[in-house]
Amino acid sequence: MKIGYARISTRDQSLELQVDALKEAGCEKIYQEIASGAKTARVVLDDLMRNLRGGDTLIIWKLDRLGRNLVHLRQIVEELKNREVTFISLSEEINTTTAQGMLFFNFFGMIAEFERGMIVERVNAGLRSARARGKLGGRPKGLSGNALEKAKVAEILYKDKNLSIRTITSQLGIGLSTFYRYLRHRGVEIGSSPIKKIINC
Numbered sequence: 001m002k003i004g005y006a007r008i009s010t011r012d013q014s015l016e017l018q019v020d021a022l023k024e025a026g027c028e029k030i031y032q033e034i035a036s037g038a039k040t041a042r043v044v045l046d047d048l049m050r051n052l053r054g055g056d057t058l059i060i061w062k063l064d065r066l067g068r069n070l071v072h073l074r075q076i077v078e079e080l081k082n083r084e085v086t087f088i089s090l091s092e093e094i095n096t097t098t099a100q101g102m103l104f105f106n107f108f109g110m111i112a113e114f115e116r117g118m119i120v121e122r123v124n125a126g127l128r129s130a131r132a133r134g135k136l137g138g139r140p141k142g143l144s145g146n147a148l149e150k151a152k153v154a155e156i157l158y159k160d161k162n163l164s165i166r167t168i169t170s171q172l173g174i175g176l177s178t179f180y181r182y183l184r185h186r187g188v189e190i191g192s193s194p195i196k197k198i199i200n201c
Contacts, residue, residue: 002057004030005048007065012175018061021090025059054084062091119171126156151182
């Protein structure tokens with residue numbers, strides 16, 4: 001049986017993209033979970049792993065949807081291998097039944113972990129930059145303290161143009177509509193170039 005696993009970090013995000021891709025790949029059953037990428041507890045994933053049987057195929061949309069880090073990914077794939085369960089990642093075109101698939105799995109796992117670290121660094125740099133400019137003081141009407149800080153980081157990262165909008169919203173744990181609401185709240189002019197980025201990513 002082909003079984004899919006889809007995960008988002010917050011309820012503001014959508015599972016539709018992943019679910020559609022998994023259905024197209026032929027998944028007969030799809031487990032859906034809302035949990036932070038760094039969160040240790042994955043109740044739905046644990047349930048999925050318990051129900052997998054030899055001969056099954058576990059399919060995910062992208063590597064970073066499954067493991068917390070490279071070590072966790074390798075542990076999961078090793079367990080799947082021992083239980084004779086095939087593992088496929090659609091975005092990276094990884095199939096662990098082949099030697100080439102395992103090679104690509106290790107490579108893309110390292111890349112995903114590196115990118116995650118880089119993104120966290122950029123978000124933290126955005127926070128430091130906002131604080132250095134004295135832009136984290138006060139609380140405009142309608143935004144909580146946490147939302148205010150995210151709005152200002154969103155503004156900095158958006159203007160920096162080094163990250164796609166999808167990446168920014170994912171790392172800040174907000175939806176696309178919330179992202180644009182934050183920018184409007186900050187009085188940021190939304191141009192066509194950054195919007196084009198989300199289409200191409």
